[in-house]
Amino acid sequence: MRPLIATRALEEHRAKPLIVTDADFGSGNGGSSQPKSKFRLRGLGQLRRGAGRGDPTPSRLSYRFQRLMLTPGFRKALRLGTPIFVLSMGLAVFFSSEDRRNAISDYVVEIKTSIQERPEFMVNLMAIDGAGTGLSEDIREVVPLDFPLSSWDMDVEKIRDTIIALDPVKSATVRIRPGGILQVDVVEREPVIVWRTRRGVELLDETGAHVERIAARADFADLPLVAGKGADKHVPEALEILSTSRSLGDRVRGLVRVGERRWDLVLDRGQRIMLPTERPARALERVLAVNEVQDLLERDVTVVDMRLGQRPTIRMNKAASEEWWNTKVTVNGGQ
């Protein structure tokens, strides 16, 4: 037997529409122009607010509210302001609790650490190229890194600056090589000159920068010697003078800076060539030219004074002077 299921909608038997006014056509209150059903058939509808009123008038409040909502500025403010207000209120409520604030900051720190400590970012050792053993140790000493270390925690610039601040280092590059190696490439300063001061003996490079303090001059016998206050500031000039004086061979003892102003070239046998402030190498060349022809420096000369270019002067030693005087006396007596 077929179950009894409704196969079509219930037919509604409407009452014949009653004659009502349509004087208020177009006013939008379509509800009131509908035929009113019998009292008992209206059911719960009559309990609804304003059901029996038949008055389409908006209440004063709703009228004002609608006018407010139709104000363009107010609508814009509402559209923007409400979400912003709700959002900021929500955030403020959420963050008002200390626990939640801490939880969030902890969470952030945790994620940050977990990323930073991935093996891809870890640096395990430091490789130093181009430095001697002593310098390498010095570098390891001034850059105290506790490997393994994340590359996020390393300030490579600062490490490089620290290394360059070391005296024997001329330049350095620091980079992190794939494979977790901190690669330090160092170019050392070459000592070219020995500088003797009252405080000791130092090595200088060709720019006059300090390289190292040494115990004895004899350890670097092959390097020329300079002395005097302020000599390190004029190392290029000193080197030029020394290369000019190469023809003198091992007679050269060294250069002395006099009065932080000019050079004296000191030879053995107590001889000394006083060079001018301006263009000292040129003056030395003149002396060497005279020496070439007249063997000036082989004679009993103590000082060759080139300080005034127009009036080169030589000073003989005491024995030679006396002998010269005797020669003159003899010549006068002989006559």
Next chain:
Amino acid sequence: MMTDLYQSQRAMRQMRRQAIQRGVVAILDVGSSKIACLVLRFDGAGRLSEDNSIGSMAGQTGFRVIGAATTRSRGVQFGEITAMQETERAIRTALQAAQKMADIRVDHVIACFSGANPRSYGLDAQVDLEGQLVTEAEVGRVLNACDVPDYGTGREVLHAQPVNFALDNRSGLIDPRGQQGQSLAVDMHMLTVDSAAIQNILRCIKRCDLELAGVANSAYVSGISALVEDEQELGAACIDMGGGTTSVSIFIKKHMIYADSVKMGGDHVTSDISMGLGIPAAVAERIKTFNGGVHATGADDRDLIDIGGDTGDWEHDRRTVSRAELIGIMRPRVEEILEEVRTCLDAAGFDHLPSQQIVLTGGGSQIMGLDGLATRILGQRVRLGRPLRVHGLPQSATGPAFSSAVGLSLFAAHPQDEWWDFEIPVDTYATRPFKRAVRWFRDNW
């Protein structure tokens, strides 16, 4: 007192200018049977053309109707407010619906009403020009020189429009400014109404949080919209048959020269039917609208109308009435209204006008066969008028019942020059120099 009116009308004019600058203004036709509200948006364009003619778009290109609503009027009788609360609620209803349709807030309202016992006066004045040239100040001076009759206390001037200017011997000038002459004369039409009616409307609108930007008489504004241009130019009467009043206005040379109202309208026809047949007013209104007429024919005897009832008595609820009976009730009342209108027109001297055109408009003019009846009573040249077409007006608001609402829109867009649009000549103020200084300050800053 004159100065007070001058100031308040000027303030309203100023308000209207502000509203148009803001771009949105509401039009409110406070009638006895319905309250219609239109929301206009002004686009700024659409001035009249160079030669001051109306042009192909009938001079209403400057605005667009963006919201329209009507509601049943309550608390208005004979075009006057009798119950403030009810009227305020009805205005609120109409305005809210119109605002909702326009989707914009409206702050300024221009209202019109038909009642309040309008009375027309013709004024004239003549002054000798100080210079040879007619300037704006001279026009103001001649307007101010008009001899105002005593129109009684408790009444106020609603319109005061210069209708005609005459310069020396030349009459019929519309705008004498800039012309040469010796003496300037003006004819002015002044319309006064009961000031209580204006105060009531003002208060109702204030209570709806709105500003009143202008008031007009509905006879005048329905004439603007229902008469076509040549009718306004050559002379015509517009008869606006409303619910509670039938208002009459006479136009010539595009100016209203007379307005009056008859305190009878469509509602009286309805109440006659209601009383004669013993049925509710709502049913009577429906029967009048669908089956009414003023000419009975033989077929109407057989045309039975079901008038119903809700008593539960079978006999009573199955009553019918023949259409001939209905017409027999309606016709005497309509005739009475038209007779009253005839009296008004005669009092105004309408039969001396060159053109005898009569235009019937308003909701009451939709009675079938009315034009035939009106021809017998008012004269041969009668036609039914519908309001001008304006941009954006919904189809439901294009009927003759809306001619005053549409006319008010046209009035709002292009108001005629009124007396208070011209400056009062300075010598009126001469006694109070300090007040004058204050006024100058207020006007200019």
